[in-house]
Amino acid sequence: MFTLSKNSYLSTTLLVSLLVLAISLLSTTSSSLPHRLSLLARQFLPIRSISTSPTMSYAKELRVAELAVQRATLLTKRVFHEKAKGTLSKDDASPVTIGDFGAQALIIQAIRKNFPQDEIVGEEEAATLRENRELSSKIWTLVKEARLSDATAEEELGGPIPSEEDMLSAIDAGNSAGGAKGRIWALDPIDGTKGFLRGGQYAVCLALMVDGDVKVGVLGCPNLPVDDSASLDAHSGENQTDAEGKGVLLGAVQGQGATSRPLGIGALGKSQPIHMKEVSSIADATFCESVEAAHSSHSDQSQIAQELGITKPSVRMDSQAKYGSIARGAGDLYLRLPVRKDYQEKIWDHAAGDLIVREAGGEVTDAQGKRLDFGKGRTLRNNKGVVAAPRGVHAQVLEAVKSVLGSK
Ligand SMILES: Nc1ncnc2c1ncn2[C@@H]1O[C@H](COP(=O)(O)O)[C@@H](OP(=O)(O)O)[C@H]1O
Ligand SMILES: [Mg+2]
Numbered sequence: 391m392f393t394l395s396k397n398s399y400l401s402t403t404l405l406v407s408l409l410v411l412a413i414s415l416l417s418t419t420s421s422s423l424p425h426r427l428s429l430l431a432r433q434f435l436p437i438r439s440i441s442t443s444p445t446m447s448y449a450k451e452l453r454v455a456e457l458a459v460q461r462a463t464l465l466t467k468r469v470f471h472e473k474a475k476g477t478l479s480k481d482d483a484s485p486v487t488i489g490d491f492g493a494q495a496l497i498i499q500a501i502r503k504n505f506p507q508d509e510i511v512g513e514e515e516a517a518t519l520r521e522n523r524e525l526s527s528k529i530w531t532l533v534k535e536a537r538l539s540d541a542t543a544e545e546e547l548g549g550p551i552p553s554e555e556d557m558l559s560a561i562d563a564g565n566s567a568g569g570a571k572g573r574i575w576a577l578d579p580i581d582g583t584k585g586f587l588r589g590g591q592y593a594v595c596l597a598l599m600v601d602g603d604v605k606v607g608v609l610g611c612p613n614l615p616v617d618d619s620a621s622l623d624a625h626s627g628e629n630q631t632d633a634e635g636k637g638v639l640l641g642a643v644q645g646q647g648a649t650s651r652p653l654g655i656g657a658l659g660k661s662q663p664i665h666m667k668e669v670s671s672i673a674d675a676t677f678c679e680s681v682e683a684a685h686s687s688h689s690d691q692s693q694i695a696q697e698l699g700i701t702k703p704s705v706r707m708d709s710q711a712k713y714g715s716i717a718r719g720a721g722d723l724y725l726r727l728p729v730r731k732d733y734q735e736k737i738w739d740h741a742a743g744d745l746i747v748r749e750a751g752g753e754v755t756d757a758q759g760k761r762l763d764f765g766k767g768r769t770l771r772n773n774k775g776v777v778a779a780p781r782g783v784h785a786q787v788l789e790a791v792k793s794v795l796g797s798k
């Protein structure tokens with residue numbers, strides 16, 4: 391008797407739940423299916439399972455990451471407009487500016503205040519600044535002045551960095567070796583530094599990995615248009631601005647979809663879901679690639695496009711703005727085929743973009759079709775190249791990649 395009534399109670403509950411689920415899914419039109427499912431799951435899951443694992447929704451991580459990236463762009467935007475950017479050449483001959491150092495310090499400070507146990511893999515280090523106090527003090531002046539106009543939001547980040555010495559120690563806290571265990575942030579304070587110097591696109595990039603899996607990704611792109619569907623052509627190449635109407639913040643949480651919103655502080659809470667465009671005929675696709683010919687093989691990429699019947703010229707753009715642009719449907723494909731066989735891509739150049747594209751309905755793999763493996767340390771040493779495309783056409787694009795690379 392007891393078993394019977396328990397069973398019937400359970401089946402009634404199940405039936406009602408299914409009905410509510412179906413109605414909710416049909417009636418909500420404004421967001422993606424995974425996002426709707428995650429919201430519903432939160433409604434139906436027992437409170438206990440939410441409260442005992444509050445990080446599962448990554449709401450705080452996303453909020454802190456978005457605000458920290460937003461604050462860092464206040465600094466990078468200032469430097470973008472300055473003639474003297476304090477550019478140094480690193481050991482690998484790549485450039486770094488006062489903007490890169492300053493943005494790294496500000497973001498790491500916010501992570502350390504909010505998540506003191508987490509590790510950080512950041513691109514830059516402070517060794518040269520400890521020897522070059524003049525440059526260090528220039529950065530310190532910029533860092534001190536980079537504050538969100540919303541005092542509550544600034545407080546959420548844990549407030550300003552107390553001293554120049556603390557700024558240097560924050561920069562050096564991005565020295566984690568990475569790996570497949572625990573919570574590790576991947577930070578690229580300015581991705582596309584060459585673009586930043588040239589007046590092109592650049593992005594402030596931050597991602598949280600848990601056990602090697604990217605859970606949260608944020609891209610601040612001050613020179614991209616706010617409009618998700620604005621044509622890419624006007625936003626590639628040089629002479630970009632971050633004037634009125636520019637600047638977008640893209641974000642994603644695993645299983646919850648990807649969003650975009652204007653980069654201004656007034657746009658807090660105004661995130662809209664973004665989706666990749668459906669490609670009905672691959673020949674009509676727009677593909678993005680690096681501006682720098684040393685970073686990816688323009689000739690291989692052009693052959694792949696030819697193989698796919700694509701006649702439109704590629705859109706050349708610096709930084710993870712490429713991932714962001716295809717995720718929001720402004721472009722379709724992103725190809726990054728290696729020039730140098732020995733180069734290992736860095737995790738901070740891909741972690742946020744990889745998640746944002748996948749959450750927007752895309753697939754991201756290397757040139758062999760393997761998912762990018764962020765759990766191998768500071769580099770993607772298990773992968774060569776990047777192929778990002780809408781899920782429906784990724785296999786077709788990958789086939790063209792293999793055919794072109796195989797024939798070499
Ligand atoms: N030989 C190489 N192959 C691929 N990527 C390279 C490279 N040398 C440098 N890079 C990376 O390319 C990134 C820029 O990518 P893109 O060309 O898409 O804008 C640089 O990021 P930073 O600008 O953060 O240093 C740098 O890490
Ligand atoms: Mg660099």
Ligand SMILES: [Mg+2]
Pocket residue numbers: 578580581582738739
């Ligand atoms: Mg980079």
Ligand SMILES: [Mg+2]
Pocket residue numbers: 490513578579580581582583
């Ligand atoms: Mg960088």
